[in-house]
Amino acid sequence: QKEVEQDPGPLSVPEGAIVSLNCTYSNSAFQYFMWYRQYSRKGPELLMYTYSSGNKEDGRFTAQVDKSSKYISLFIRDSQPSDSATYLCALTNNAGNMLTFGGGTRLMVKP
């Protein structure tokens, strides 16, 4: 079993929809939870991160962490075609900036 599981998709939604992207994990040592966005044929870029349980909002994006369930989510409100990308969750404990990535979910937002 992988340490971090993520549905690969693709997830296709109409423009303006609310998108929910999720990861589950097995290692309770993870303390920091990050979301990266990767456009086709580009390197990943950090979208946002949260520490421990709770919510964090940044514009149209909300990251949510439930450590008791080992479940993290990224919500995108008012989705736009420019949000079409692969979204990867990345988790770490305090050990030297080492990230464990999920497999990524491919999102397509149709105009």
Added chain:
Amino acid sequence: DAEITQSPRHKITETGRQVTLACHQTWNHNNMFWYRQDLGHGLRLIHYSYGVQDTNKGEVSDGYSVSRSNTEDLPLTLESAASSQTSVYFCASSAAGQVTDTQYFGPGTRLTVL
């Protein structure tokens, strides 16, 4: 502007050949990482370095080596390329100290081993 570059962007090689992928960053970051990305596996860590002369093995290090002779560069060498090493390779760097320091990724190198 500071950046991280990788070369070549595309490479086709034959089984058994030695291949070196270059990674160069101008942020003066201490931490540098090499990942491979394969369908269904996401990004997997190959090797990483926390500074000059420091190198460490990651999750999938067999068949790969790195060396860090300066802050800016971390070349990745495939000693004897195998078809299983066909993948997209990403280099990343981050500042030292904070666990949440952003990892900045390069554009990737697409390697095909025939």
